[in-house]
Amino acid sequence: MTLSSPEAPTAAEARPERPGVTELRLAAFxxxxRVRFPLGPLTLVTGPSGSGKTAALRAYEALARLGAGAELREVFPDPVGCVPERSRPDAERRRGFRIGCTVDGPEGPVRLDVAVQAEPELRVVGERLSAGGRTLLETxxxxxxxxxxxxxxxxxGSAVVTRVxxxxxxxxxxxxxxxxAGRTPGECQVLAAAEQMVLALRSVYACDPSPDAMRPPVALGYGRLLRDCGNLADVLWRTRSECGRRYAHLVAAVRAGCAGTVTDVVAELLGDGTVRGLLDRGDGLRTPLGLLGDGELRYLALALVLLTGPGVLEVDPAGEVPAAYQSLTVLADGFDRGLDARQTGELVRLAARMCERGHIRLVGTVSDGAHAHGAAGVTVVDLTP
Known part of the structure; x- marks a missing residue:
């Protein structure tokens, strides 16, 4: 595995106001x-088929869902599939896996490591939250x-630790x-570290646009983009009227990545109450999204994801924390799937611009790392043996 990333910030720079995951650890998954993935604002994981790109994103999403309070069985419906290959059970026939991450933010780097037993029953068997060389929580x-x-x-305080x-x-x-309770300075440190970790993990949107789901007209009204982007036309209808400036950026991105002339991207309300998306070609000619190729549809959907935010994507942000202190992380498995070289390049450049602003982060997998290596602002994790 080889790694490359943008220049690291100097020690004199202030801690980031928005907490973000800076390292993913797969001790056994x-x-x-014993693998560590450095994560920047924009991270692309590349490597041949079978190198574990999808598994890395799966582990990240699992941590995100656990951080949001989900139960283990919701997060790991097939826990045995997460156990490392050739892992042997112990004397009690127990097998499991271990994952973890580091989140940097106002409290400095905070580490979380979790050990999960998959067999004979699914349960957390160990967890450690630490910061500044001190263990804040251990189970x-x-x-x-x-x-x-x-x-x-x-x-x-008078008691060094609390046990429950x-x-x-x-x-x-x-x-x-x-x-x-937060009655002592030590407890306040525990709370601050835990809240930083949870805030960074829960603000995650995992997406994998499905061209077949995006082609037919959809019901109008939900307005939040689903994981498969199947309700793309409904979201286009909503976002066009809400933010003209960002919508203009979307049109420009689509124009750069789709074949033929594109003067606008519109949503048309049909007589049965459904809505469909179209590309306006100018001179009165409009192409329904259903006629576009798979690559064009995935490109359009991913561009929309990068140009929107938590209020439009199907994600549950922390309502108790101002949006200015949150950073949404997009997980995109197959970021370049179905895209040609021109589309991939345009999408990487768009992602770099949006991630540089700080309100959004992206971790994606790509089959071809040509557009990732050497690109400004991109952290590359290459799993090529």
């Missing part, structure tokens, strides 16, 4: 063992017969804001 499975782990978090049981089917870090 699917095809990966461990003490009694396999109980559905809980023993948790200890830093207090810093926590459920073994959820991420303990996500539960801390409801469990820690």
């Amino acid at each position: 699917a095809t990966h063992r 461990a499975l003490r009694d396999p017969g109980r559905p809980s782990v023993q948790a200890a978090w830093h207090t810093g 049981p926590l459920p073994d089917d959820r991420l303990g870090t996500a539960l801390l804001p409801l469990r820690v």
Whole structure:
């Protein structure tokens, strides 16, 4: 595996106001063992088929869902598929996997590492939240017969730590804001680190545009872009009237990436109450999106994702935190799937421009790293053996 990234910030630079994941760790997950992925505002993971690109994004999304409070069984419907290949069970027939990440933000780098047992039953068996060389939260499975782990978090008062049981089917870090009182400086540090971690993880939108889903007309009214972008026309109808400036950027991006003349991208309301998207070719000629090729549709959908935000994408941002302190992370498996070289180049440049502004981050997988290596503002993770 080889890595390349933009110049690192100097020590004199202030901590980022918006928390963001800066490293993904797969200690033992699917095809990966003892692997670390550096993540920047725009990260592209490249490598041949079978190198583990999709597994890396799967682990990131799993951490995001756990950070949002989801139960283990929702996050890992097939936990055995996450266990590293050729992993042997112990004397009690237990097997599992380990993943983690680092989030940088106002509190500095905060680390999270999670150990999950997949067999004989799914449960969290260990978790560690740490910052500045200090362990702030640590959990461990003490009694396999109980559905809980023993948790200890830093207090810093008369008692150095507080020990309580926590459920073994959820991420303990996500539960801390409801469990820690914040009466001592130590507890305040635990809360601040946990909140930074949860804020960075929960603001994630995973998408994989499906051209077949985008072709037919769709019902009008939902207005938030689904994971498969199947309701693209409905979102076009909404966003056109909400932000003319960003919509103009979308039209310019589509013009650069789609064949033929493009003067506008419009949504047309049909007699049955549904809406369909069209490319305005000028001179009264309009092409329904249903007639576009797979690559053009995926390009259009990804450009729209990059040019919108949490209010338009189907994501649950932290409502208690001002938007100015949040950064949405887009996970795009197959970022260049179906795209030609020109479209891929345009999309990478658009992503770099949008990620540079700080309100959005992107982690995508690409089959061809030619447009990633050497591109300004792109962190490249190359899984080529």
